[in-house]
Each structure stands twice: as structure tokens, then as C-alpha cells.
Amino acid sequence: MLTGKHILLIGGDARHLEIIRKLSTLDAKISLAGFDQLDDGFIGASKYTMDEIDWKTLDAIILPVSGMSADGWIDTVFSNESLTLTINQLKSTPQHCTIYTGISNAFLDQLQTQANRPLVKLMERDDVAIYNSIPTAEGALMMAIQHTDFTIHHANVAILGLGRIGMTLGRSFAALGANVKVGARETANLARISEMGLKPFHTKHIQQELKDIDICINTIPARMITARVLAEMPLHAFIIDLASKPGGTDFRYAEKRGMKAMLVPGMPGIVAPKTAGQILANILADLLKSEEEEDDQDDA
């Protein structure tokens, strides 16, 4: 339980409703800023303006998944207000008050350093990335079904990378009857691909290996699918690029050759906002509870 903890949520989207629900169930005291258009059905959560917040009693501040913009603005979906967090506000919190964000940037990093408060970047955690790989893989399945005129079943599918997302993709596409090959470089990954019953290949042979592919999904944040690779791929091949911007595909050349290639941003919040919110809520609850345990141990 989180009885006695005071947690402030500033801005956020549908995912944050799941966080509010979870923390409320655990009996935390929840203050909300940037939620003025939200229904009042959330028991145990009170809406405030940034001026009304009782900063002195805060144990944690939860920011949106995107954290802050380059000039310090905080995204709000449930408000028309634009919010920002000042160094003075942050400094008036207790020393242990932890800031939770999805990702960070130079602005937020600097704010945190100046205020000297702990900062947790949830999206950088392995567990969050692995749980998020589930809605990401389902989103890739949805796109593959929607944007091709053939079935995934018996299609030749190549996945580039056996990271946290690549492993889930390999399992999901194979489970639906696709012929899946996975490209990687490390020998341990090539062994794991083989153990999973999939066909491993070294990414240095990518040009040869993609020649007979119907669907290619990239997860590697490097220029993998170059013009040379694209030139040898079947024209009907569909490319889903899940690597962070700018992706690993030569999109200009793909378009020139008339091939369908899509760079897809954060799928979890799009295809399954409720599940994506529950993933964050569960991890946050665990983190907040373990902080409390540490406090208890410190006291003992």
C-alpha cells in the first residue's frame, strides 16, 4: 500500500488514467495538475492549479511519457492549459521527492541537476521496454494484416534485431504461421534465434537475406535497409520500421522504387493505451512501494 504517500501528476494522456486508478487503489494521496477536463469520477484524486499544490509534502512527481518539450512545456491532454515546472517549485519539495518521466531531454536533465532531486526515466527500463514490446508487436501485426494483400501465415518475414522488441516480434509472427528469419550480429543472439525455432542470419548478409522477403520489420536504430538492400527486395515487400527516428530505412529510395515502407512511432500508446497505462502504473506502484520499504529499512 501507498498510504500516506503524496503523489502529484502533471499532465499526461489516457495512460495516466490507469496510473491514477492504480495509485488510488493503493491508497496514495493524489494531486492532479493539468486534468481540469477529466471527469470527477476519480476517487481519491484532487485537481489543483500549479499554484495550489502543496509542494512541501510531495513524495513523487509523475510527468507525461514525453517528459517536457525542449523549452520546458508539459503536455496535457485533459486540459487546454500549458503547464511548466519551475526550479523553485521543485526545490520546495522534500529532498527525497522523486521525479518520474517516460523520457528526458536537456531541459529536464538540467532542471533535475539544479534541484538535485532523483529522476527516473521509465522508458529506459528493461522491464518497461519488454512489457511495451507486446502492444508494439500487436501493432506491427495489425499493420501487416492491414497493408498487405496476403496472409501473415506462410509469409516470409524478416526481423532485424533480437532486442527487447525483436524477440516478441519473432515469437508473435511465428505463432501465426509465418516463416520468420531474424537478423542479428552477436553469436549469443544468433543462438537464441535458432533456439526459438526461427532462422538466424548475420546482418552483414542482409542484402542476400532480404531478397525473397514479403514483410521486413526493423528494430535496429541504424541505417540497415539501404538503397542497395531495397534494390534487391521484391517490390511487393512491406517494411515496418520500429526503430526510433529517423528509423533504419532509406525511405526516400523506397518511395522512389514504389515500395511501401512506414516509420511507426510509439505503438503502445496508440494501439493499446489502457494496457500501456497499466504497464506504467504497475512499474510505478512497485517503484514507489520499494522506496517506502527502503525508507522503512533506513528507519530500522
Added chain:
Amino acid sequence: MLTGKHILLIGGDARHLEIIRKLSTLDAKISLAGFDQLDDGFIGASKYTMDEIDWKTLDAIILPVSGMSADGWIDTVFSNESLTLTINQLKSTPQHCTIYTGISNAFLDQLQTQANRPLVKLMERDDVAIYNSIPTAEGALMMAIQHTDFTIHHANVAILGLGRIGMTLGRSFAALGANVKVGARETANLARISEMGLKPFHTKHIQQELKDIDICINTIPARMITARVLAEMPLHAFIIDLASKPGGTDFRYAEKRGMKAMLVPGMPGIVAPKTAGQILANILADLLKSEEEEDDQDDA
């Protein structure tokens, strides 16, 4: 091979392009009616008007999947012309000339009886239905991912019926990590559901069994999901009804209660026209080849 066979296609859609490709590869002589807007890239297939057809040499006539309309019109996607097949045309074919259609109706049945030519209804064949269950299940997955805010993974999914489609659905949803239960009546089906590692239930307990469901997919062509059943289901439950019209759901009541329920027509031609065409092309090729073998045996 189908060397020497003369096959006429009248109308049809993208699926029929796969049929033309396949039969052409097998060296059949192919005549096309209702394809005047089709590219001329199809080697071995010649376009004719209905008047130009050499009816006396035909071994087979392939109609669209829909067969004919109630008043005898044949659907053409690659032509603006409206086509029809007369009793005199049909009677001028050789006695063995077989008509292949997806489904039939009173008009076509009568025409066939009058002309006394064999009629094969492809969509009534078990093999076609089983192959088609693959794109159907992928279409259901696509809809489930698209129309819910949670993942299929760990969702509570109920499938009604363990027929040709139900079995594929059960396997596909379970493969993606859903908690799948399947409702059936026959003890052999309940045993098979259990063998597949899924949870069987008798459809007489449907009201109780759907109480905690996130996604329900009906394949039974009978009123299964009644107002009484719907009233006990969670409001967020998403219903996909794959049974033929009018489906097995009380859609009026579902809408009244604010629940999302969709009656989905023939998925294969929508989500995977190329695969759906290949399914028909492969079965047609086998049927035409086995006819030839029978002829050879008769000759011997």
C-alpha cells in the same frame, strides 16, 4: 498440367487474377469475359465478349465467388459491362463442361438443372473453408487490435463454436497470449478444445461464461449473444460476429447498451485477396486436374 483444357472465366475480382495466373501456368487455354479493363500482361488469356466465346470447346466455366445475383447478373470488377449467362449458351457447351462458383442461389441452381451441367460450389467445400479460416482469423485479430484499447495478450477471449473457423481463431488468439475459452455443444468438440490447451464450456452456460470477457467472437449461425447474455457482459467487451447474415448477436440491444459489436462479412477477400485467390486457384487446379485423370481412366 491442364494442356488442351479450355476454361472460361466470367467476371470476378482480384482473387480471379490469381486463378488466371495459376491456370495459365498449367498451360490451360483461358478465355475471359468481363475483364476488358484488365492489363494485357496475362499471357495465355484472351478477352472476349460473351458473343465471341467458343462455347462448343469449353471444359469449364468459372463464375465469381458470389455466383449470380437473384436475377441472374454476374459481378464484374474489371468491366463496366453487366454480364449474364443464358440457358442456350450453357447448353451449347459439351456435356462434361463444369460450372465452378463460390456460392449458388435459386437462379443459378435452376439454370444448372435446366442445362444439366455439373455445378461445383467451392465455398461449401471443407478444404476451402479451412484455408479461408486463416485470413478470417487474421482479420479478426486485426479488428481486435484496432478496436480495443488493450492488448490481445492476457485479454479474456471467448470464441463461440469450434467449427472450421473457430479452431483457427482459438489457436491464433492463444498463440498471442490471450486467455481463450471456446463454447461448443458436442462432447468431441469440448474434448478437442481441452486438448488444444484452451478452456471449453458448454454453450448452454453462455450467460455465465461471458461475464468476464474482453473480446467475444461468434462463429455459430444462430442467435447466441442475446440481450440476456449482453446484459451480463462487461460494457467494454468487443464483439466480432463472423456468422453469416444476420449473425448471432442482438445488435440492436448491443447498441442500446453502448457496446461495440460488428458483423463482419467475408474477410478473406478483404484482408488478403491475393492469398484468398491462391486458395481458390489451388483447389480449382486440383479439381480440373483430377477431372482430367478421370477422363484418362475412362479412356483406358
